[in-house]
Amino acid sequence: MKILFKYFLILALFISGNQIYAQSKFKIACVGNSITYGSGLKDRLTASYPARLQALLGTSYEVSNFGVSGATMLKKGNKPYWNTPEYQRVLSASPDLIFIKLGTNDSKLINREQMPGFEADYKEMIRTFKALSSKPRVVLLLPIKAFSDEKFGISGSYLKASMIPVIQKIAYEEQLEILDLYSLFADKEALLADKIHPNAVGDNFIALRLESFLRQQTKPGKALSKKISVPLQKEQFYGYEVLNFSFQGRSAKIVQPKKVAKGMPWIWRARFWGHEPQTDIALLERGFHVVYCDVAELFGNPEAIRIWNGFYAYLRKMGFARKAVLEGMSRGGVYVYNWAAANPEKVACVYADNPVLDLKSWPGGKGQGPGSKESWNTFLTDYGYETETAAVVFKGSPIDQIEAIVKGKYPMLHVCGDQDEVVPMSENSLPFAEKIKLAGGDIQLIHKPEGKHHPHSLANPQPIVDFILKATGY
Structure with missing residues (x-):
């Protein structure tokens, strides 16, 4: 009987230890649109930038892809991220860090009338995420360069002239870190077969930048x-x-x-x-x-x-x-x-x-x-x-x-x-x-x-x- 008790005690400790280990993983939530989701990739489950980031960081991290194709930051956009199941999943995921990469689809002509609300909607999402019980670190990602003014309705020129300055202003006013993926892709049109979505090499390029950012020694x-x-x-x-x-x-x-x-x-x-x-x-x-x-x-x-x-x-x-x-x-x-x-x-x-x-x-x-x-x-x-x-x-x-x-x-x-x-x-x-x-x-x-x-x-x-x-x- 004593031997059996010891066995169950060891088993309980082992299970408990594994639960602690699982809970100790650093959770990263990738919020975004089709580029985050991995649209156009042969195998998005392994080639999207969140998947590649997971592979680069290893088992002590848990990277989740909450990308939604066509999603807008605008609440009154043609496809608000706010109304998606993925948004609710982010709220319940208890993330330690959230990358936000939205704005590309907001550049569409169909969404221009709602642009005065973009800044307020973006700030509301940031504050909602920061208020989560896990108190996540929120990092803004500038949209990558779009090499077209018409593909999928997305305007590369409007994105550069109107969207990016607003996101930078938000980062300043909310005192948040911001990464410039736009300049990083400025000479990489060849990695965007349809002028908008990166191929597997391009997604890996994003993942490498995010990994470097996470590993740098700063205070x-x-x-x-x-x-x-x-x-x-x-x-x-x-x-x-x-x-x-x-x-x-x-x-x-x-x-x-x-x-x-x-x-x-x-x-x-x-x-x-x-x-x-x-x-x-x-x-x-x-x-x-x-x-x-x-x-x-x-x-x-x-x-x-x-x-x-x-x-x-x-x-x-x-x-x-x-x-x-x-x-x-x-x-x-x-x-x-x-x-x-x-x-x-x-x-x-x-x-x-x-x-x-x-x-x-x-x-x-x-x-x-x-x-x-x-x-x-x-x-x-x-x-x-x-x-x-x-x-x-x-x-x-x-x-x-x-x-x-x-x-x-x-x-x-x-x-x-x-x-x-x-x-x-x-x-x-x-x-x-x-x-x-x-x-x-x-x-x-x-x-x-x-x-x-x-x-x-x-x-x-x-x-x-x-x-x-x-x-x-x-």
Whole structure:
């Protein structure tokens, strides 16, 4: 009898242990439309992005697919997600995390009249989910790019111009994490056979991004506004909070990620705030801060370096990483490289985009390019030249400071349009890269064969982001 009792006791403990183990699984709910559901896939049960995410994460996670083909966020849309059995299943699933990927079908013409209600409906769903007893972490997913304005009634242009800004605004106001799947698919039309739905490779691409997001080591950041003693204003930057304030009489900005990566890494935008921001947004998703201190238009002269030195020290007191990622678009290349030449030990890497590296090329116009007479006159004033003839001896461009630049031993990446008509590669990135390599420096160029000076960056910034993550150890 005692042996039998022991047997049942062990069995009970085993069953109880398994129940505890089952309950300890981290539950993820994927809310969405046909793309989440896996429409068009040969085997959606294994190839949809929720299924692929489950395979990538392993048995300690439980990923559920609550996608509904044709579903809208709009309560008065042509097929409201709110009215589906899947919505009720999400509410009863006790999820720990919910990915929301809705909005694509709301772009249909049939739903446009109801668009004023989109924001309120989206916020209501978020708050309903957050009020669940499991207190889930809610993450918004921007819709992937639609390469058509008519397939299935979905409008890719309306999605980009009208839907995505609203979702980013919602993420900002609700203080939620947001992932930019739109830019991630900007160069992947080949993965969308019908221009709307990704194939199995595309779904796996989404799953990999979500897995990377879930595994990254981040923590809640501190309120930097408390560390800024001067008056400041807060506003939205593509779903993130930006602090605007004055530093030494110059406009300064700090964009805060929703969660901060260990060591508080940051990217320093030199010029043209907010232009082609996809790299900045991708780094915010990964826990980087984005900062800016306007020194236009000083063309990287000693005064610009002095102001930036002060701004760097200011950020360091806030806890920012010792080494900065420098981002220079166009004439911003002069600013980042001249500061890097003066501060080689403070640079993690440089990302430059169609950069000006020889001020005689632009704005001087002393070579193939047209230059800019107005900006050249500003340059002469900034560097104290009374006549153009006197400026012939100028040696303060990045291309003149190769030895100081390579001293930092940081990697450099240039994204260049081979047909740049404003800042010719033959006078800037090409001779600069050759000199850097001869001096033992580390530089690589991404060529855009038909690219001109605009647009800057890459529609899908992943190669740039990968370079920065590798250079910074993330």
